[in-house]
Amino acid sequence: MIFTEILDKLKAKHEVLESKEDLGVLNAWVSAKKIKEVIGFLKNDMQFGQLSFVTAVDLMAANNIEMVYRLFSYETKSDVVIKVKLDRAKPEIETITSIFSTADWHERETSEMFGVKFLNHPDPNRLLLPDGIDMPLRKDFKCADMTPLPKV
Amino acid sequence: MTTKAPFELEKLSNDEYILNMGPQHPSTHGVLRIILKLDGEVVKDLYCDVGYIHSSVEKMCENKKYEMIMPYTDRLDYLSAVNYNWGYALAVEKLMGITVPERAEYIRVMLAELNRIMSHLLWYSAYGMDVGALTPIMYAFREREEVIDMIEGMTGGRLTHNAFRFGGFRNDLPKDFMDSLKKFIGHFNDKIDEYEALLINNIILTARTIGVGVLSKETAINYGVTGPSLRGSNCAIDLRKTAPYSIYEKFDFKACVGKNGDTWDRLKVRMDEMRESTKILKQAMEGIPAGDIMAKVPKIIKPAPGEVYTKVESARGEFGVYIVSDGTDKPYRIKFRSPSFSNLSVLKEITIGSKIADVVAIMGSLDLVIPEIDR
Numbered sequence: 001m002i003f004t005e006i007l008d009k010l011k012a013k014h015e016v017l018e019s020k021e022d023l024g025v026l027n028a029w030v031s032a033k034k035i036k037e038v039i040g041f042l043k044n045d046m047q048f049g050q051l052s053f054v055t056a057v058d059l060m061a062a063n064n065i066e067m068v069y070r071l072f073s074y075e076t077k078s079d080v081v082i083k084v085k086l087d088r089a090k091p092e093i094e095t096i097t098s099i100f101s102t103a104d105w106h107e108r109e110t111s112e113m114f115g116v117k118f119l120n121h122p123d124p125n126r127l128l129l130p131d132g133i134d135m136p137l138r139k140d141f142k143c144a145d146m147t148p149l150p151k152v
Numbered sequence: 153m154t155t156k157a158p159f160e161l162e163k164l165s166n167d168e169y170i171l172n173m174g175p176q177h178p179s180t181h182g183v184l185r186i187i188l189k190l191d192g193e194v195v196k197d198l199y200c201d202v203g204y205i206h207s208s209v210e211k212m213c214e215n216k217k218y219e220m221i222m223p224y225t226d227r228l229d230y231l232s233a234v235n236y237n238w239g240y241a242l243a244v245e246k247l248m249g250i251t252v253p254e255r256a257e258y259i260r261v262m263l264a265e266l267n268r269i270m271s272h273l274l275w276y277s278a279y280g281m282d283v284g285a286l287t288p289i290m291y292a293f294r295e296r297e298e299v300i301d302m303i304e305g306m307t308g309g310r311l312t313h314n315a316f317r318f319g320g321f322r323n324d325l326p327k328d329f330m331d332s333l334k335k336f337i338g339h340f341n342d343k344i345d346e347y348e349a350l351l352i353n354n355i356i357l358t359a360r361t362i363g364v365g366v367l368s369k370e371t372a373i374n375y376g377v378t379g380p381s382l383r384g385s386n387c388a389i390d391l392r393k394t395a396p397y398s399i400y401e402k403f404d405f406k407a408c409v410g411k412n413g414d415t416w417d418r419l420k421v422r423m424d425e426m427r428e429s430t431k432i433l434k435q436a437m438e439g440i441p442a443g444d445i446m447a448k449v450p451k452i453i454k455p456a457p458g459e460v461y462t463k464v465e466s467a468r469g470e471f472g473v474y475i476v477s478d479g480t481d482k483p484y485r486i487k488f489r490s491p492s493f494s495n496l497s498v499l500k501e502i503t504i505g506s507k508i509a510d511v512v513a514i515m516g517s518l519d520l521v522i523p524e525i526d527r
Contacts, residue, residue: 022459023246049373052461053489057476070461070474074373074389079461102376105497128203128526130153136211137485146215 006080009046014038027081032067032093035084039069039096042082047075054096054106056114058088060139065091065114091116113137153206158199159189167191171508175204179282179512182522184496186511193507198500206526213486218244218318218453221486225473226312228488228524231274234260234267234303235466237316242397242462243473244318247455253444256320257399262333262436263306263315264464265429269340270299271467272422275519279419280351282516283360288351295336295343302332319447330437337434344426352419361415365502365514368413375501376494379469380421381518385413391465402439403432415510418517454481468492468519490524 003026007019010028014037018029030038042048048071057066067084086093095118096103107118108127115135118124135141159170174185183204189197209228213221225240226233238260245252252260273296277289300310305326307315315321351357367377369385382389390407392400408424410417457479463472469491476485495518503514 025461051376052463052470052472053474053487055474055487057485068474072395074394077395081461100376101371101374101501102494102497105493125154125156126203128153128206130203131155136208137214141211 002078006046006078010038010041013041013045022081025079025081027083029083029085032084032086035067035069035082036094036096036099038082039071040099042071042080043099046073048073048080050074051096051100051102051106052079054103054110056091056110056116056137058114058138060088063088065116067093067110067116069096086116092119093117094119095121097122153203154199154201158187158201159197164189165191168196173511175201179516180522181278181520184520184522184525186499186515188508188511190508193509195503195506195508195511198503198511200496200499202496202522202525204526205523209527210486210488214483217481218455218483221483222316223312223314225488226314228490228527229466229468229471229492229521230311230523231521232267232271232467233309233311233313234263234307234316235464236471237314238264238398239462239464239466239471239473241316241318242464243460243475244453244455246462247458247460247475247477248318248449248453250319250447250449252320252398252447254399254441255443256445256447258436258440259306259321259325259445260316260398261400261403262433262440263303263313265432265436266299266303266333267313268429268467269426270296270303272426273299275422275467275516276347276351279516282512283357285351285354285357288347291343291350292347295340298332298336302329302336305329305332317446317449318453319449321445324445333433333437337430337437340430341427344423344430348423352416352423358416360510360513361419361517363412363414364506364510365415365517366413367418367498367502371498371501372413375498377469377498378491378494379465379467379519380408380425381418381469381495381498383408384410384418384421384517386411386417391463391470395463397462397464403435405431415514415517422519452481454479463489466491468521468524469495471524488524488527490527492518492520492522492525496520496525 280288307313472489
């Protein structure tokens with residue numbers, strides 16, 4: 001499926017705030033409230049059976065945390081990227097664990113790395129990090145180990 | 153890493169108890185902790201505790217120039233390092249629009265397939281040890297040594313090989329590479345038969361693995377399981393076939409699949425895959441053209457703003473690299489999608505209800521490498 005086709009089908013059912021083509025792949029921005037419906041629609045009605053990964057990008061200049069959901073369809077061999085802009089001060093989004101079980105761990109990782117809160121997550125514990133390190137993948141993260149040693 | 157106990161002791165019934173497995177357990181091949189809730193010998197529930205060797209590779213990479221990131225990728229999965237280098241090189245090449253010369257593509261395929269064989273041989277040896285067979289390692293390491301010697305000649309490394317450059321290679325294949333490869337291909341298929349007779353078709357192993365840890369196709373896809381673990385569930389998804397990268401379209405090979413999705417099928421798929429890799433190696437050896445091994449690449453790697461996701465079929469499954477570039481010489485965001493991460497998450501689903509000794513057999517069949525889970 002080419003990206004215009006996916007976009008048309010997606011637009012017919014759900015509101016797409018913004019969209020662009022990046023190296024042949026559709027990037028569509030949707031609102032945080034609609035994420036569960038959009039991902040469910042892509043999986044059930046458009047054969048996007050695999051959730052490749054879930055992650056986030058810290059857009060500090062725009063004061064946003066951008067969620068990235070990448071899906072792949074084994075049937076049509078096409079990719080689609082769904083993005084959601086969240087407020088950097090209080091990033092909150094509904095979990096999609098009930099649609100894709102693999103989202104469980106990916107969301108837990110995103111949660112501790114970027115401070116995104118996943119609502120209704122079945123196991124909202126830390127995955128990789130020990131206690132005491134918060135949001136290391138945010139751009140303003142400071143750690144004593146990251147300052148270079150003085151020149152002798 | 154969890155600081156909270158996953159199971160509450162007060163809620164256990166009289167027959168149930170908690171068993172801690174790891175983080176230092178020989179069958180986890182790294183530091184992975186599994187907390188088991190048992191009733192006698194039967195596993196009632198399971199919780200994976202990962203993150204013991206988390207080193208924040210993604211954060212380190214965001215503070216490094218594109219060229220400097222390459223050695224980090226092969227340390228994610230030290231057993232199939234070539235494929236990880238490749239995944240990252242592909243991402244930057246796609247972002248910058250670099251076309252790799254054909255000879256370099258052939259060399260890449262040969263290295264990747266040798267590396268796949270090397271990784272599967274180590275898995276075979278380790279799996280034998282996990283289930284109590286101490287002899288197979290002696291046989292598998294004999295051939296693995298040959299493969300390592302070949303890769304060492306080309307890359308200079310025996311474990312974390314690092315020969316990939318953006319656009320191809322710096323050095324061509326060493327002179328004796330083709331002779332060694334020819335010799336290796338000549339006798340390797342017979343050796344695989346020997347391995348199968350020794351371990352895979354052994355009556356004790358089949359009794360321990362057939363019908364154990366059944367993973368259905370739907371569950372596997374839902375959990376994002378990829379690679380041989382997915383193909384064992386009768387699902388012919390191999391990125392070299394379904395989403396071909398590089399020159400894999402030119403080769404004649406098949407995606408090996410299992411029938412029932414049990415532990416034995418996952419073992420068998422890996423053995424068959426080594427045969428297919430040998431087939432690819434043979435075709436690559438015959439078809440390799442002469443010519444350049446390096447494309448024209450700018451001295452300073454500065455991709456235009458944009459983002460890219462590339463994936464390769466590593467020995468364990470889909471390894472993906474997601475890069476967001478902001479136009480500088482360092483990536484703004486880099487994410488490694490590692491296959492073992494998703495493959496481990498399905499462990500709970502397929503282990504509940506089986507015996508405690510089967511946990512080791514099932515976990516080994518997923519072929520986990522911990523550094524790529526923790527990153």
